[in-house]
Amino acid sequence: MASSEVARHLKRENIRSLTMSGHVGFESLPDQLVNRSIQQGFCFNILCVGETGIGKSTLIDTLFNTNFEDYESSHFCPNVKLKAQTYELQESNVRLKLTIVNTVGFGDQINKEESYQPIVDYIDAQFEAYLQEELKIKRSLFTYHDSRIHVCLYFISPTGHSLKTLDLLTMKNLDSKVNIIPVIAKADTVSKTELQEFKIKLMSELVSNGVQIYQFPTDDDTIAKDNAAMNGLLPFAVVGSMDAVKVGNKVVKARQYPWGVVQVENENHCDFVKLREMLICTNMEDLREQTHTRHYELYRRCKLEEMGFTDVGPENKPVSLQETYEAKRHEFHGERQRKEEEMKQMFVQRVKEKEAILKEAERELQAKFEHLKRLHQEERMKLEEKRRLLEEEIIAFSKKKATSEIFHSQSFLATGSNLRKDKDRKNSNFL
């Protein structure tokens, strides 16, 4: 806040300025604050977005003067993934918890339409996690490991021509969620004159497409001049290397070519030093603050509005969180009751249906049984009938047999054997 603003603000709140008549000692307040921060430690999260092999890991290694363990990624990932790793660094008494998030497989797919989505999702996920913590009843924000992305280094291919569609699309989708610092990767492949034109072209493309990249803050006098100058040098043309090369009587980080040595920390060779200055030494705190007060606040506002919270009610009256909660709770209860009713109804219905089916089955079974019984009965009667007939026949036959035998014995006695032949014939006919 500029001093005139402060004065106006104070006047509004009816606060007066007083002058003290001696040394009180609260000038130590910034030191007290710093001591507390030293005790707590700092947190910084960098997201590197760029094609496979463009030099993201090397640049991070060079920036922090370490060899973070990493391996080369393949070019054959079916989708874009993000890989995050956290490290603890310490410089004198400052402890830094550094999280590096790299894209894996960015720009490798044939269809790059949705390449930016996993990145957006990741950033949102970190905001969401913070929001969830903030909304808890029992929360501990001061020990929470803040994983929200504070800066996105976007690596532009050093083609020397212009931005790729993928770059524009991705940056456009990220600029309202994260602080973007575009860098030209592998800048040692671009000549000095080409570089100048390239930078101008890139910035004009960004501006004409409405991409909001991070501007180094110019409101504090101590750093305004430097920051303003740096803003004009964006995007930084960087070269990364952890190889030590002897130049003259010094050993520096550089890349050795047959035609010369590109020194990473030589400001005539590339903008690496400027990037390190701006990113770490001058604006790290501002990057963190912008993330919290601008990007996260925007996310939070959208999310809460989505959930149904508003600050202002229908008649433009301020609505307290309490009222919204009550309303939501009511709604929720109503909904739940309705669902319960519905389920109950459905259950009763099902039971009825099942009962009906079972009854039907029972009836069918009974009918079948009756039917079979009847059939059986009929069969039986038929058989009885047949048997009776057969028995009658047997009786008739045995009668006849008896009669014929008597006859036969009588006639034999009377006539002779001729008659017997006739009688045999007769008998055989009879049979």
Added chain:
Amino acid sequence: MDPLRRSPSPCLSSRPSSPSTPPCEMRGPVGIEAVLDQLKIKAMKMGFEFNIMVVGQSGLGKSTMVNTLFKVWKSNPPDLGVPPSQTLQLHSVTHVIEENGVKLKLTVTDTPGFGDQINNDNCLRPLDIEFLQRLCRTVNVVPVIARADSLTIEEREAFRRRIQQNLRTHCINVYPQMCFDEDINDRTLNSKLRERIPFAVVGADQEHLVNGRCVLGRKTNWGVIEVENMAHCEFPLLRDLLIRSHLQDLKDITHNVHYENYRVIRLNESHLLPRGPGWVNLAPASPGQLTTPRPFKVCRGAHDDSDDEF
């Protein structure tokens, strides 16, 4: 967003850090230290705030004490002091003071009329005990022995011991609270302070000439009581505690402990937070639950090989 298109997306529900982050050695200076300066610049720009409440019998010199602490007696006394009234009313006044570029917005809340029922000449009475107990749970309490110029050194020590005994017996946890000592350094420093609390203080807003020096003090017929002289009273200890060393700590405890406690109680008692499918994670299932954030979205794809890949 078409869900089908989104399904091959990686699982984003967990957060990056593994519980044991490996420490890394840097080969040379990077400039991380500079963040401290950045913090200072930001703090100086924003300014600081501090809110004090003074409680006690009227006439004990509360307003004078605050004036002495912040050395603003040249302004009209009614600014920081309030005419005595019989009604129990809180009265806040805010001022901005600046020292060496550091701006401090100071709010002093006085409680006139309240302390008149308090009479702790001998020791703390039940009313005081009850009051202190409740107060200590809500705010950082620094007890002081006012008008210490009416006690001799021996009387002062005896009184102090009695008060300390009283506080201990009734478990009144005054600032600096032992439970918030973070490490051995804190403990040593704070234990020394705890030995001397309550500080015996004298307030004065006039300067007198003593032995050729201009000092802040109370002039009596038998001598000048120098406020900033450790041999005379313990005002410097109080000032150092409140302003020069523990101001930030007081604010931190208020913000991280007292306010959070209030918040928990308030949110719980209003029974407002429903728990149901649409309200996942808004309130933990049990108060003792750890605060590691849980995944909020169902994993859309299967987990893959590397445990840190998303």
